[in-house]
Amino acid sequence: MKERRETILEVDAIVTRFGEQTVHDGVSFTLQRGTLTALIGGSGTGKSVLLREIIGLHRPTDGKIRLLGTDVWQDSADQLNEMRRRFGMMFQDGALFSSMTVAQNVAVPLVEHARVPPALLDPLIKLRLAQAGLEPDVAEKMPSELSGGMRKRAAIARALALEPEVLFLDEPTSGLDPTTARAFDKLVRSLVDDLGITIFLITHDLDTLLTVVDRIIVLANGKVLADGTIDDILKLDDEWIQSYFSVRTMVDARGEPVS
Numbered sequence: 001m002k003e004r005r006e007t008i009l010e011v012d013a014i015v016t017r018f019g020e021q022t023v024h025d026g027v028s029f030t031l032q033r034g035t036l037t038a039l040i041g042g043s044g045t046g047k048s049v050l051l052r053e054i055i056g057l058h059r060p061t062d063g064k065i066r067l068l069g070t071d072v073w074q075d076s077a078d079q080l081n082e083m084r085r086r087f088g089m090m091f092q093d094g095a096l097f098s099s100m101t102v103a104q105n106v107a108v109p110l111v112e113h114a115r116v117p118p119a120l121l122d123p124l125i126k127l128r129l130a131q132a133g134l135e136p137d138v139a140e141k142m143p144s145e146l147s148g149g150m151r152k153r154a155a156i157a158r159a160l161a162l163e164p165e166v167l168f169l170d171e172p173t174s175g176l177d178p179t180t181a182r183a184f185d186k187l188v189r190s191l192v193d194d195l196g197i198t199i200f201l202i203t204h205d206l207d208t209l210l211t212v213v214d215r216i217i218v219l220a221n222g223k224v225l226a227d228g229t230i231d232d233i234l235k236l237d238d239e240w241i242q243s244y245f246s247v248r249t250m251v252d253a254r255g256e257p258v259s
Contacts, residue, residue: 005032008166008198009054014063016049023049024060025222033165036192036199038209041219042240047202048092048170050219054200055089055168056080068165085113087166088159092174095155096143102129102154103139109161124161131195132157133187149180153187160191167191169201173208181205185212206245 009031016024023046031037041047052058054065056072065072070083096105106125110116116124126136132153143151152172159167172188173181189212191197203209209216209230216233218226220240226233234245 005034007031008033008068009200010064010066011050011054012064012066014050014053014065015061016046016053017061022222024063024219027063027219027222027224029217029224029227031198031200033198034192034196035214036189036212037201037215037217038213039200039202039217039219040204040209040244041225042244045219045222047219051168051170051200051202055087056084085162086164087168088162088164090152090155090159090167090169090172092171096151096158098143101140101142102134102146102157105143105154106139106158106161109158114162125157128157128160129154131160131191133183147180149176149184152176152184156187156191164197166198166200169199171202171204173203173205178207182207182211188212209245 007030011027011029011031014024014027015022023044027050039047039050049058053060054067054072059073064074068083068086070079072080072083075083096102097108100108103122103125106128107121110121110124125139129136129138134150134153134157138146138150138154143154146154156167169188173184176184185208188199188201192199201208201213213230215227215229217224218233218241225238226236226241233241236242
């Protein structure tokens, strides 16, 4: 019997308009705890906009969003602040503060939101860096001294600072070489399997979709076109999906052709 997981995110009939342009026209889905879910879609389908709506940075035109039991656009400021301590966010470019060291970047949420005593900051920062797969000596480096992969790991370390229940990642492997990207995929998967963190990410990386995600949500024409495992998605007779995954030439994680 399949284990029933707790629903921690409900996106209900979201409508998003910019002037006369409708980007989302009734987007609905739920997210279960302890899973790794990918959101995909063509250019202009509003993937990043939807992510910003989920975390409270952009108000949708209509619809409801509940994250960790909080109504993102209806509940009080105190409830929203409490909810924000329970998730982490990594933007596409990492969005590290360029004038701060890696350690100072990771310390920002610890100081501003958790008010961690100074004596505890250093061991906590080292722990978060280790969880992101970084050596302790990275702490004193500036973001400009890091490779693209290391910057993204540093951004993950900062997103992990407050022990979040949920992580939101926007194009986490974008701009990385294949070897670094696959190492990052393994890191993300380990956060789910070893730490029990729920991860929701936007990606266009086929290897990520094929090897580490539990579920894929496809946005198209303002709605959820498909929602399921990679096997479910590949079986769909949809021109865009078939073109996106290039089924005839794709190989799975075992190096075997996908039928």
